[in-house]
Amino acid sequence: MKSEPQSELELLERASNIAGISFQELADEAKIEVPPDLRRDKGWVGQLLEWHLGATAGSKPTQDFEQLGIELKTIPISYSGKPLETTFVCVAPLVGVHGLTWETSHVRNKLSRVLWVPVEGEREIPLAERRVGSPLIWSPSEEEELQLKTDWEELMEMIVLGRVEQINARHGEMLQLRPKAANSRVLTEAYGASGKPIKTLPRGFYLRTQFTARILEQHYI
Incomplete structure (x- = not known):
């Protein structure tokens, strides 16, 4: 793995240096095998880029570049440059949530400074042939925040009120809450409407594609 970048500029330079390069070439350099597809290897692209960029956090709840306070997010895009899927931010807390505030939340921490790296995401392009796009570093504007x-x-x-099971895709204009589990047997604890503990699927916060599309549009046009 590459050493951790010492500045935001160095990180952006590293990310710019791999723009236009295929996953196969990047994987060869990292001595990582390219999977046939991402069905079972959802985080593979992110891990490949973490290796090349020198990210240190791994699966810790801090930013990927802890010293710099920057999170890495890959964003699969279509031929027309539109995001093809929502962007996972972090796992949502379902218990011990009384007294949590936006200012101290994981979501705010993760999104305070982001290195976005667009990658080719069209399904018909074999994974090995997909290429990395030009990076950008972003912080939310006052309006976005x-x-x-x-x-x-x-x-x-809704989580505090025990209504986690009622949250669906319609809730949240830019940020949504969705089940986040490899399979439906993975359950975690939450509270039901009666205030008693229940078992439910873990949930994650995701950015909707219209939010990330706007970030890309503002930067690239």
């Missing part, structure tokens, strides 16, 4: 905070507070209020 307010949108995220409003969504986060709405979703967390």
Whole structure:
């Protein structure tokens, strides 16, 4: 693995240096095998880029580049440059949530400074042949942060009130809460409407594609 970058500029340079290069070439350099597809290897692209960029956090709840306070997010895009899927931010807390605030939340911490790396995501392009795009470093504007905070507070209020099972894809304009588990046998504890503990699927916070599309549009046009 590459050493950790010492500055934001160095990180951006590293990311710019791999733009246009195929996953196969990057995997060869890292001595990592390219899977046939991402069905069973959802995090593979992120791990490949973490190796090349020198990310240190692994699966810890801190940012990927802890010293720099920067999170790495890959974003699969279509031929027209539109995001093809929602972006996972972090796992949502379902217990011990009383007193949590947006200001101290994992979501805000993860999204305070992000290195976005677009990657070719069209299914018909074999994984090995897909290429990395030009990176950008982003922080939310006041308006974007307010949108995220409003969504986060709405979703967390439902969790606090024991209504986690009622949260669906319609909740949250830019930030949504969805099941986050490899299979439906993985359950975690939460609270039901009666205040008693229940077992439910782990949930994750995701950014909707219209939010990430806007970030890309503002930067690349």
